[in-house]
Amino acid sequence: xxxxxxxxxxLTTGYGDIQVLWGVDLDALAGEVVCLxxxxxxxxxxxxxxxxxxxxATGGRIRLRGIDLSRSTPDQVLEAGIALVPEGRRLFSAxxxxxxxxxxxxxxxxxxxxxxRDLDFVFDLFPILGERVRQNAGTLSGGxxxxxxxxxxIMSKPTLLMIDELSLGLAPLxxxxxxxxxxxxxxxxxxxxxxEQDVVTAFELAGRGFxxxxxxxxxxxxxxxxxxxxxxxxxxxxx
Numbered sequence: 001x002x003x004x005x006x007x008x009x010x011l012t013t014g015y016g017d018i019q020v021l022w023g024v025d026l027d028a029l030a031g032e033v034v035c036l037x038x039x040x041x042x043x044x045x046x047x048x049x050x051x052x053x054x055x056x057a058t059g060g061r062i063r064l065r066g067i068d069l070s071r072s073t074p075d076q077v078l079e080a081g082i083a084l085v086p087e088g089r090r091l092f093s094a095x096x097x098x099x100x101x102x103x104x105x106x107x108x109x110x111x112x113x114x115x116x117r118d119l120d121f122v123f124d125l126f127p128i129l130g131e132r133v134r135q136n137a138g139t140l141s142g143g144x145x146x147x148x149x150x151x152x153x154i155m156s157k158p159t160l161l162m163i164d165e166l167s168l169g170l171a172p173l174x175x176x177x178x179x180x181x182x183x184x185x186x187x188x189x190x191x192x193x194x195x196e197q198d199v200v201t202a203f204e205l206a207g208r209g210f211x212x213x214x215x216x217x218x219x220x221x222x223x224x225x226x227x228x229x230x231x232x233x234x235x236x237x238x239x
Contacts, residue, residue: 003030005191006082006160011060013050020046022215023060028160033182033192035206035223037199037236043215044195045087048162052084053077064160079107081159087168089149093138097129097148100137104155115155121188122151125181143174150178154185161185162193167201179205199236203227211236 007027014020020043028034038044049055051062053074062069064080072080083104091100101122105115123130126147132140137148146166153161166182167175175198182205186192196202203209203223211219211232219226226232 004028005030005032005065006193007061007063008047008051009061009063011047011050011062012058013046013055014058015055019058020215021050024212024215024217026210026217026220028191028193030159031186031189031191032208033186033194033206035194035196035202035209036212037196037202037209038212039235040197042212044212045164046215047212048084048086048164048193048195051077051082051162075107078156078158081157083153083156083158083161085146085149085153085161085163087164089145091137091140091145091148091152094136096134097137097140098133100148101129101152101155104152105157108155108157110157114157118155118157122154125154125184126151143170143178146170146174146178147181150181150185154190158190160191160193162195164195166194166196167198175201199232 004027008024011024012019012021024047026036036044046055050057053072053076057070064082067080069077069080092103101119108115128144129147129151137145140148166178179201182192194202194206203226206223208221209223209226210217219229219232
């Protein structure tokens with residue numbers, strides 16, 4: 001598990017004249033769960049948008065398996081193996097659960113049999129989606145919508161799954177179920193980059209973490225060490 005699957009190097013981006021990221025370095029190893037934590041406005045979602053190709057990098061590099069994706073379009077990033085589960089789910093609310101999931105597989109070239117097997121996998125992972133396969137995604141509960149968004153990401157067959165705010169607005173019991181599902185996803189070999197405001201949840205799931213403040217990584221290391229850091233405890237854990 002020492003292969004560096006994904007990394008950003010001195011990554012910068014922003015919106016117009018407003019720079020948001022200032023030389024961000026982070027990485028994920030093959031088969032690893034890593035987290036990115038920080039307060040509102042730190043630049044976490046901006047980083048995921050940039051990695052996804054939704055926001056152009058103004059400097060630095062984004063690499064997956066050593067391949068430079070810094071100037072890639074969203075389709076190219078997805079085809080390379082990076083999928084984003086965006087904050088707010090962003091499902092196609094008037095489409096059925098099944099069609100939302102199939103939208104995740106729209107770039108795949110490995111045939112209907114492989115796609116069917118992955119549908120079976122996500123229905124095993126989230127049985128409620130199998131029960132509601134014909135239901136419009138917009139009528140699902142918040143937790144079910146998050147399950148559908150994660151499942152849609154898996155349907156693209158990613159090597160790196162990025163999740164923006166797993167727990168936002170969800171009851172603790174639902175967050176526990178989603179956390180358990182993420183660990184099962186990770187056991188299949190998919191690496192996970194988790195962006196999360198709930199630092200306790202993030203540290204429970206991830207082996208390593210990065211702390212982002214005002215667009216810069218200020219701390220990084222094993223989550224067991226970060227959880228015992230007095231600065232992190234005071235700023236993010238209410239201790």
